[in-house]
Amino acid sequence: MTDIYVLQPLEIQPYEHLALPDYIHYFTQNDDLSTRISVGASINGDPAALVLAEIRIIDALGILHSFGIAPPYQSEALEQELLRFTVKQFKELGIRSLQITLQPGHTVSFPDSLTACDWQKDEGAVTHYQFDCLLINSHSKWSLDIPLPKSYSVHDWQDITVKQWEELKEADWYPYALSPFESYSFGDIDQQASLWLRQGKDIVGWIVAKRSNEQFLYWSSMFIREDAYRKHVGIPFIQRMIRRQVALGIPYGCFDVNAYHQQFQRFVNKRFLPYIFHRQEVQIFSKIL
Structure with a gap:
């Protein structure tokens, strides 16, 4: 059974190993919670996935910083389910645009999952x-x-x-x-x-x-x-x-x-x-x- 939910800072610890190390520190602090979104997924009670996202206040842009799924549970279906759930959180906060930079830790299928969820690849390379x-x-x-x-x-x-x-x-x-x-x-x-x-x-x-x-x-x-x-x-x-x-x-x-x-x-x-x-x-x- 797969459960997906918003995590509070004190609830992230069992999922920390699924995050990019440069970001996890800032999502386990108790300040600025209104601009940070942490989404966790568990499968049969085991931590399976973690998404760390943030709102850039100046232009109300949602940034997905880290998107990690434990190897035994990696699948396009779970990727897309996580993406849809995270997008829903941003919508409820009134955010109208999102962005994610692909990282070396992402799965080979992740670009296809983004495309399937109506994300567009930016033309300009970085x-x-x-x-x-x-x-x-x-x-x-x-x-x-x-x-x-x-x-x-x-x-x-x-x-x-x-x-x-x-x-x-x-x-x-x-x-x-x-x-x-x-x-x-x-x-x-x-x-x-x-x-x-x-x-x-x-x-x-x-x-x-x-x-x-x-x-x-x-x-x-x-x-x-x-x-x-x-x-x-x-x-x-x-x-x-x-x-x-x-x-x-x-x-x-x-x-x-x-x-x-x-x-x-x-x-x-x-x-x-x-x-x-x-x-x-x-x-x-x-x-x-």
């Missing part, structure tokens, strides 16, 4: 990069101080006024997907690592970082306003981010690049390739409810 911060920091091209243009400066995440915060929330010059206000995926923003870029008193860029584990810092959002980018602030800003990460004792970093962000893709190809030790093309599926 590339996931993992890089060595210590190697970058020791390389002569990056170890020397690279000055910022006059009037530009880098600041800690906490170094922002209420006025700057409110003005940035109202701004229309950055895309939602790269907003500094999103708070999903790998938990909360790491305020020790994340940085602002300012021109005078105006914020013109940021690097939002989240600690996925002791070894990796996930750069979840990087953005520089177009007029500032043309001033060649990208390299010195990233250099300062690298140094901050090294100072925090986190050796490796990772980020994702969408195919349509061609400008940043060219930057990665030109400046970062020698330091990248893992590169993986990932598929993203979306669903409009």
Whole structure:
């Protein structure tokens, strides 16, 4: 007999082995429960499957982070039943669009199950990069101080006024997907690592970082306003981010690049390739409810 139900944080422990390790910690905490959804399935009383999902508040997008089924119970039928149940939870919360990134741990049949449940594969490819911060920091091209243009400066995440915060929330010059206000995926923003870029008193860029584990810092959002980018602030800003990460004792970093962000893709190809030790093309599926 198969039972599928919403799990509370204290009920997840028997299912933890079915989750991607980067996410499970944030779903066993008792904070922000309204934005996190955990779905479990048991078969004849045995933990069989676990889905970890979250709501990205800024654009009301549902993100399925982890979708795991124990090997003895893997089947397209169970995959589709779990997908339908999870979608129903989002619908009841008024969410109208969903997204999932396929992970190496997913079954071979999972893309077919998504398609059968009316999920659409996104056209734009996403590339996931993992890089060595210590190697970058020791390389002569990056170890020397690279000055910022006059009037530009880098600041800690906490170094922002209420006025700057409110003005940035109202701004229309950055895309939602790269907003500094999103708070999903790998938990909360790491305020020790994340940085602002300012021109005078105006914020013109940021690097939002989240600690996925002791070894990796996930750069979840990087953005520089177009007029500032043309001033060649990208390299010195990233250099300062690298140094901050090294100072925090986190050796490796990772980020994702969408195919349509061609400008940043060219930057990665030109400046970062020698330091990248893992590169993986990932598929993203979306669903409009």
